[in-house]
Amino acid sequence: GAVVSQHPSWVICKSGTSVKIECRSLDFQATTMFWYRQFPKQSLMLMATSNEGSKATYEQGVEKDKFLINHASLTLSTLTVTSAHPEDSSFYICSARELAGTKYFGPGTRLLVL
Amino acid sequence: RKEVEQDPGPFNVPEGATVAFNCTYSNSASQSFFWYRQDCRKEPKLLMSVYSSGNEDGRFTAQLNRASQYISLLIRDSKLSDSATYLCAVNKGGSARQLTFGSGTQLTVLP
Numbered sequence: 001g002a003v004v005s006q007h008p009s010w011v012i013c014k015s016g017t018s019v020k021i022e023c024r025s026l027d028f029q030a031t032t033m034f035w036y037r038q039f040p041k042q043s044l045m046l047m048a049t050s051n052e053g054s055k056a057t058y059e060q061g062v063e064k065d066k067f068l069i070n071h072a073s074l075t076l077s078t079l080t081v082t083s084a085h086p087e088d089s090s091f092y093i094c095s096a097r098e099l100a101g102t103k104y105f106g107p108g109t110r111l112l113v114l
Numbered sequence: 115r116k117e118v119e120q121d122p123g124p125f126n127v128p129e130g131a132t133v134a135f136n137c138t139y140s141n142s143a144s145q146s147f148f149w150y151r152q153d154c155r156k157e158p159k160l161l162m163s164v165y166s167s168g169n170e171d172g173r174f175t176a177q178l179n180r181a182s183q184y185i186s187l188l189i190r191d192s193k194l195s196d197s198a199t200y201l202c203a204v205n206k207g208g209s210a211r212q213l214t215f216g217s218g219t220q221l222t223v224l225p
Contacts, residue, residue: 034212034213036215041122042217043201043215043216043217043218044158044201044215045215046212046213046214049212091155093157093158095213103213105157105158105159106157107156107157108155108156108157110155
């Protein structure tokens, strides 16, 4: 099946720093990518929908200036958590949708902000 | 009310048992439905789509009841390896076709 990668898989950083997470579709073109966040023992919450070449659409309650999303190519979307704080510590997962509609999840990135 | 609701469990069942999970959704315009499996500290993996007529894949059976707005997953002859969190997901439709997930039901199959 199609493969989606995320990098890095783990991030530990100090409060106030910015963290960039990459999501790549390795063997297909993804016109749409989705960014989710999952806190412990909770479900995946959609943060934003990212379309190649256009601005991301953010879900209610998600600050677009704090979570910067760039989808510059059909195979890469990035999520930057700006000025991260401990409450941003979470499991961030991307999902890429291929043209046929099937969605594939990346392996996730665990962020721990100290 | 949450868009997609699941009983969080945990469900602890012996090997060989049959276990069923239900999931309700609030948006009657929802178009497609899925069950995902998520292992600890891993990303969710698609288990099966849910079709209106119901569908089966080996020991797994999924059903959809549009009138009552719920979907179900039945696991027969459960194995130790079935231990995981099971998430239902609903596609609201629209051009982006975003998925909304339930909070997941934790299953532990005991030897």
